Amino acid sequence: MNKIDWHARYTQQASWTRLLREHLLHRAGMGQATRILEVGCGTGAILAELPATTQIVGLDIDREALRLARRHAPAAALSRADAHGLPFASGVFGIVFCHYLLLWLDEPLTALREMTRLCKPGGWVLALAEPDYGGRIDYPAELAVLGRWQADALRGQGAEPEMGRRLAGLFQQAGLKDVETGVMAGAWTASALAETGLEWEVLAADLAGNIPGADLQKMKEIDLRARQQGERVLFVPTFYALGRAG
Numbered sequence: 591m592n593k594i595d596w597h598a599r600y601t602q603q604a605s606w607t608r609l610l611r612e613h614l615l616h617r618a619g620m621g622q623a624t625r626i627l628e629v630g631c632g633t634g635a636i637l638a639e640l641p642a643t644t645q646i647v648g649l650d651i652d653r654e655a656l657r658l659a660r661r662h663a664p665a666a667a668l669s670r671a672d673a674h675g676l677p678f679a680s681g682v683f684g685i686v687f688c689h690y691l692l693l694w695l696d697e698p699l700t701a702l703r704e705m706t707r708l709c710k711p712g713g714w715v716l717a718l719a720e721p722d723y724g725g726r727i728d729y730p731a732e733l734a735v736l737g738r739w740q741a742d743a744l745r746g747q748g749a750e751p752e753m754g755r756r757l758a759g760l761f762q763q764a765g766l767k768d769v770e771t772g773v774m775a776g777a778w779t780a781s782a783l784a785e786t787g788l789e790w791e792v793l794a795a796d797l798a799g800n801i802p803g804a805d806l807q808k809m810k811e812i813d814l815r816a817r818q819q820g821e822r823v824l825f826v827p828t829f830y831a832l833g834r835a836g
């Protein structure tokens with residue numbers, strides 16, 4: 591199996607969330623915040639889009655991801671650490687956010703409490719994108735099984751595939767104020783529908799060893815046919831949350 595180009599995947603995901611992300615960061619006062627931290631910054635796909643006028647810090651546990659982030663977001667200061675224990679003094683950031691991170695954590699509440707601790711009073715904590723595979727919509731109906739397979743595979747990798755619906759409660763428990771949660775809308779164009787390569791690479795990597803190759807191939811054929819006919823729907827509800835540190 592080919593090695594997945596994770597930066598390409600994260601850049602693709604960043605394009606899905608761009609409009610809402612920019613809106614939420616603006617609401618959190620991005621123009622005024624002097625220091626912004628992304629926890630679980632990966633290869634720097636999001637960091638690279640932040641305005642260079644702000645001091646930007648990215649943190650990740652993975653050395654290889656940070657090596658790529660150094661290349662893709664050269665203006666950001668980078669730190670290697672675990673989100674469950676953030677190596678910064680309290681109250682030093684105006685905004686602390688994450689993007690497709692909490693589902694991967696053993697203790698997302700511990701990480702959110704840490705993110706809250708780092709914020710100045712009145713600063714904002716944001717979870718900009720957390721999927722919920724339990725609410726996935728697939729059409730044609732034969733493809734619904736793909737969502738169940740992927741959710742099971744994510745659970746097998748230690749992730750929480752229904753993190754989206756848990757965000758509101760976690761933000762409240764972390765002690766954040768004025769909490770707002772919501773779900774990102776979906777929009778599809780013919781050209782986006784035609785782009786299947788990365789989607790199937792990620793799915794095949796997630797499902798490898800769990801689902802027989804022939805079953806997967808059958809699904810792929812149904813998926814490709816539906817895309818060619820312009821009738822494919824694949825919607826994974828992706829939640830966001832923001833709250834103010836006290």
Ligand SMILES: C[S@@+](CC[C@H](N)C(=O)[O-])C[C@H]1O[C@@H](n2cnc3c(N)ncnc32)[C@H](O)[C@@H]1O
Pocket residue numbers: 600601603604629630631632633634635636649650651652655671672673674688689690691694695
């Ligand atoms: C799906 S990627 C998202 C990367 C980036 N936020 C983006 O959207 O492009 C999740 C990232 O979280 C990082 N991560 C997972 N567990 C972590 C932990 N305990 N502490 C810090 N980072 C972690 C992974 O190394 C990975 O880079």
